[in-house]
Amino acid sequence: MRKKMATLFLLLCLTVQLAAGSTSVALAEDTDYNLGFENMAENWTQYGTVTVETQMVVPTEIGTVWTINPHGERMAVLTPSGANVSPATLQATMGLADSSIAYINSIFSISGSSGKDITNMAYIYQDIQLSAGQELKMSWNYVATDYVPWNDASLLCAANIAEPAKLPIINGYYSDVSVLGATVPGTGNYSTGSYGSTGWQTVTVKAAFAGTYRLGYVVFNLGDIAYPPYLFVEDMAGTTLKDGENFEPIDPDDNPPPMQPVQSLNYDVTLFNEAAANDGSVTDKAVLTLTNETFTGAVGSVISAVTFENTPAGLTPVIKKTGDNTAELSFTGKASPNGDSSDISNFRVIFGNSAFTGGDAAKVLGSDTAILGFDFDNAVFTVAFYDADGNLLSTQQIEEGGDAVPPTAPEVPGYTFDSWSAPYEDITGSAVLNAVYTANTDTPYIVEYYVPNEAGDGYVLKDTVKMTGTTDSEVTAPIKAYDGLAPDETKSVLKGTVAADGSLVLAVYYKEGEVEAVDTGDTNSPWGLTMLLSALAMTLVVISAKRKALQL
Ligand SMILES: [Ca+2]
Ligand SMILES: [Ca+2]
Ligand SMILES: [Ca+2]
Ligand SMILES: [Ca+2]
Numbered sequence: 001m002r003k004k005m006a007t008l009f010l011l012l013c014l015t016v017q018l019a020a021g022s023t024s025v026a027l028a029e030d031t032d033y034n035l036g037f038e039n040m041a042e043n044w045t046q047y048g049t050v051t052v053e054t055q056m057v058v059p060t061e062i063g064t065v066w067t068i069n070p071h072g073e074r075m076a077v078l079t080p081s082g083a084n085v086s087p088a089t090l091q092a093t094m095g096l097a098d099s100s101i102a103y104i105n106s107i108f109s110i111s112g113s114s115g116k117d118i119t120n121m122a123y124i125y126q127d128i129q130l131s132a133g134q135e136l137k138m139s140w141n142y143v144a145t146d147y148v149p150w151n152d153a154s155l156l157c158a159a160n161i162a163e164p165a166k167l168p169i170i171n172g173y174y175s176d177v178s179v180l181g182a183t184v185p186g187t188g189n190y191s192t193g194s195y196g197s198t199g200w201q202t203v204t205v206k207a208a209f210a211g212t213y214r215l216g217y218v219v220f221n222l223g224d225i226a227y228p229p230y231l232f233v234e235d236m237a238g239t240t241l242k243d244g245e246n247f248e249p250i251d252p253d254d255n256p257p258p259m260q261p262v263q264s265l266n267y268d269v270t271l272f273n274e275a276a277a278n279d280g281s282v283t284d285k286a287v288l289t290l291t292n293e294t295f296t297g298a299v300g301s302v303i304s305a306v307t308f309e310n311t312p313a314g315l316t317p318v319i320k321k322t323g324d325n326t327a328e329l330s331f332t333g334k335a336s337p338n339g340d341s342s343d344i345s346n347f348r349v350i351f352g353n354s355a356f357t358g359g360d361a362a363k364v365l366g367s368d369t370a371i372l373g374f375d376f377d378n379a380v381f382t383v384a385f386y387d388a389d390g391n392l393l394s395t396q397q398i399e400e401g402g403d404a405v406p407p408t409a410p411e412v413p414g415y416t417f418d419s420w421s422a423p424y425e426d427i428t429g430s431a432v433l434n435a436v437y438t439a440n441t442d443t444p445y446i447v448e449y450y451v452p453n454e455a456g457d458g459y460v461l462k463d464t465v466k467m468t469g470t471t472d473s474e475v476t477a478p479i480k481a482y483d484g485l486a487p488d489e490t491k492s493v494l495k496g497t498v499a500a501d502g503s504l505v506l507a508v509y510y511k512e513g514e515v516e517a518v519d520t521g522d523t524n525s526p527w528g529l530t531m532l533l534s535a536l537a538m539t540l541v542v543i544s545a546k547r548k549a550l551q552l
Contacts, residue, residue, distance in 0.1 A: 033128060035138060036235035037074045041124070047093075048122025048219075049081040058143050058230055060195040066143050067241035068197075068232050076233040078122040080152075080221045085121055094125060095159035095214045097167070099260060100177045107179060107187060107257045108153060108222055116151070118220045124233070125216030127161065130168075130207035133270065133345055133371030139200050139237040140217065142181020146227035147194035153182035154231045157216035158205045167262065167365055168213060169206040173291075174264040174365040178203065179257055180217075183229065191253045199249030200237035206270075208371055263292045263358075265351070265366035272331065272347075274376040280314055280338035281331075282374065288319070288327040293364055294357040295321045303327060305352035310344055312374055313337075317349070337428070338376045339400040345373035378402075381430045385420065388412060388435050398427045409435040414443050414471030414500025439471040445496070445504035447477040451485055452511065459509060469498040477506035485510035 034043045040052045052074050058066040068075070085093070091101040108116050128136065142154050159176040160166050170178040171189070181198040182188025190198040207213060219231035232238075240247040269286040297303060303319045311317055312335040319329050329349070335342065348370040353361045361367040378400035385394040387410050394407040404424040409417040415437035422433050445467050450459040462482070469475040477494045479487055487494075491509035498504055 033126065035136075036072050037070075037076045037233070038072050040074070041076065043126045044076070044124045045126060046078075046122070046124045047082075047085070048120070049079045050122055050124055051077050053077050056230070056232070058145065060145050061147070061227070062195055064195050065243055066197050066247075067244070068141055068143065068230075068238065069241075070232075070238040071139065071200075071234045071236040075238060076124060076217075078124060078217060078219045078231040078233065080120040080122050080219060080225065080228045082120060084119055085123075090121075090123075090218070093123070094157040094177075094216045094218070095161045095164060096157060096176055097159065097164035099262070100157075100159070100164075100175070103175075103260045104155065104177060108151075108220075116222055118222060119225050120228075121218055121220035122231075123216055123218040125157070125214050127212050128215050130205075130211065130213050132207055132210045133373065134207050136205045136213075136215070137202055137236075138205075138215075139202050139234045140180055141198055141200045141232040141234075141238070141240060142188075142190065142192065142219070143197045143230040143232070144181075144183040144192045144195055144227075145229065146183055146221075148184050150224070150227065151182060151184040151187055151222045152220065152227070152229035153188055153222065154180040154217065154219040154229065156180050156203050156205075157214065157218065159214045159216075160207075160209060160211045161214050162211055163209065166209040166211065167260075167264075169204075169208050169266070169366075171204055172266060172268075173259045174208065174262050174266070175260040177260070180231070181229075185253060186255045187257060189252055189256045190250055191256075192250070196250075197240055197242070197247065199240045199247055200232075200234070201249055202237060206371070208366065208369060259291070261292055263290075263364045265290050265293075265364050265369075267329070267366070267369070267372065270371055271373045271375055274335070274338055274374070278338070278377050278379050280312075280334035280336050280376070282315060282335065284331075286329040286372075287322075288329060290325045290327070290356075290364070294324040295327060296355060296357055297321050299323060303351075303355055305355040307350045307352070309348035309350070309370075310346050312342060312344065312347075312376075315374075319349075335374070335376065339378045339428075340376060341401055342376045343374060346370050347372040347374060381427050383424060383427060383431050383433065385424075386432065386434045388415075388437055390434075393435075400427065402427055404433075406433070409437075412437050412500075414440050414498075416440055439473070441470045442468045443471040443498050443500060444468050444502040445475060445498050445506065447506045447508065449480055449482075450491075450507060450509045451482060462510075471498050471500045473498055475504075475506070477508050479508060482510055484512065484514075486513040487511075 037052050056068045056077055087101055146152050156178045158168050167174045167176050179188045181190045183192055185191040217233050219229055221228050266289045267286045272282050272284040275281045275283045299321055303321055306319055308317050314333050314336045316332045319327050321327050351361050351367040353359050380397050380399055383396045383398050383404040385407050387393055396404045398404050406424050418436045418438045420433040421436055422431050447465045449463040451462045453460045474497050488509040488511040493507045496504045496506050
């Protein structure tokens with residue numbers, strides 16, 4: 001017979017209660033969902049006694065005082081009150097699968113009249129969108145004011161609303177409900193014993209399938225409504241003090257209640273990292289654990305009734321049976337490419353019916369999963385820039401896929417910088433880049449025309465023609481026609497290479513005489529054509545020289 005009543009227990013809960021609707025709150029990072037309650041109870045639907053607190057002090061009957069602090073400014077505090085909620089209503093409210101409410105009933109009677117009956121409760125919930133493989137972490141702390149054998153307990157619910165049978169993975173197990181803290185050992189995944197606290201614990205909800213999940217926390221009295229428990233909820237772990245001293249989170253219960261009896265296949269690793277060699281190899285392995293089913297075939301053999309999708313090119317996945325309920329997934333080969341941009345999150349493993357003794361893969365949650373991923377790392381490459389003469393201008397260490405910053409290409413007289421000899425953006429390997437220039441086509445040179453002076457003992461400059469040509473290309477002086485004069489091949493400088501600095505000077509010297517023939521070497525050139533039309537004859541001597549080299 002219960003000797004105490006809740007109404008006799010002076011609950012000295014020293015709380016700082018904040019006014020709902022306060023808007024002077026800096027929104028937390030999870031502002032979309034307010035998972036940390038920094039925005040009070042916004043987004044959360046609630047039942048029973050639910051408050052948002054900055055700190056809560058919970059005394060117990062034996063004098064132990066628990067002080068619970070949030071991670072941020074605020075946390076939610078749930079404690080049962082009011083009228084009980086029927087199992088059907090709880091199931092409907094949280095969107096739980098039939099198997100889940102039966103599972104809860106198997107641990108805490110929810111429909112009978114035994115001392116395990118849920119008598120009253122508090123809960124909060126809101127709907128969260130999760131993509132396949134997306135993980136949600138939250139923190140909670142269960143505090144018992146009751147004592148063994150009078151049990152109280154708490155639950156996390158995460159029902160896949162549209163498709164309840166497609167269960168999420170809570171703390172590594174396929175289920176849409178998980179017992180959090182309980183008072184009596186053996187009834188919770190974390191059990192406090194009399195007047196205890198679990199400390200802040202973290203729960204992970206991973207969506208095995210994309211969908212809308214109803215994230216709910218429930219705390220309830222069992223058997224009676226005396227000495228109600230507390231469930232604290234935060235986005236991240238706060239701190240717990242026991243009689244003013246720091247209190248570390250307790251270890252999981254050694255003998256927790258069984259998990260939901262679903263057939264499932266779990267991977268202990270779902271993200272495979274590129275090996276430290278950064279060469280595309282993957283040494284991470286996953287242990288696959290089969291629950292309520294067994295693998296066919298011999299231990300040590302490769303399971304062949306399995307297919308893979310979205311495997312990174314170059315890698316070969318292998319699954320070996322290591323026991324009737326276990327297998328190992330590993331990878332051979334090297335992924336290529338293997339930079340960050342090759343990361344994937346939809347590697348899919350599909351087991352066939354013949355992989356399982358029961359012969360029905362569809363019954364095994366996780367037998368077809370696309371929540372596996374690969375994390376590759378960028379390599380760092382050396383990119384070196386050189387000028388046209390082979391002098392190093394810049395060396396840069398560039399992360400794979402990054403862009404090098406080209407130096408200013410030095411000016412080269414007579415030339416214009418055109419480009420670098422190889423791409424310097426989206427770097428996929430070490431590279432040597434040379435500056436590439438184009439010769440200017442408008443580099444000046446001069447042609448001077450000298451005719452004999454009147455005394456016949458020297459020359460006078462008759463004409464100067466400014467020309468342009470392509471730097472470092474050979475040009476030929478056009479021949480002007482002067483009456484009674486012919487080019488003097490022995491003195492003339494008729495061809496030369498266009499100097500980048502504009503210093504090339506060609507000189508055409510004339511002597512007395514008639515033009516006898518034309519030999520331009522190119523009868524289609526304009527001046528050659530002019531000469532043909534003029535019926536002038538000449539023999540051209542090619543001499544390359546600059547003005548300073550001329551001997552007049
Ligand atoms: Ca918070
Ligand atoms: Ca109680
Ligand atoms: Ca890599
Ligand atoms: Ca990566």
